[in-house]
Amino acid sequence: QGTLDSELSSGINAEYGGFKRRAPRAIKEIKKFAEKMMGTPDVRIDTHLNKHVWHKGVKNVPFRIRVRLARKRNEDEDSVHKLYTLVTVVEGVESFKGLLTQNVDVDE
DSSP, rough: OEEEEEEOOTTSSSSSSOOGGGGHHHHHHHHHHHHHHHSSSEEEEEEEHHHHHHHTTTTOSSOEEEEEEEEEEEEOOTTTTTTTEEEEEOOOOOOOTTTEEEOOOOOO
16 A cells, blocks of 8 residues: 655646536546556545635636545455545645655554
8 A cells, every 4th residue: 555645737727628627627637647646446536625626616726736645445345446546635735846746654
């Protein structure tokens, strides 16, 4: 299992597909990014991240978001996948300059 902090910028601010589809498109791009980075097809979006993407409406998606990707063991025994990825928003980022993807130790 593992946890990553990463920044999303250009993928979530999709300019194509109509301006009324920007927030749903951003959620899909976040899921696609998390699946690619963590290698788990089961990706779950935290409610705080969903509210952060939608807080300015469907058209005005934030330009950059710092997210935390956590790979966790699936509690559901009859599930197809053993692991899932939980995507949460990292609060309190003053500046995005110089931020890189980094591994994080999170005690639960």
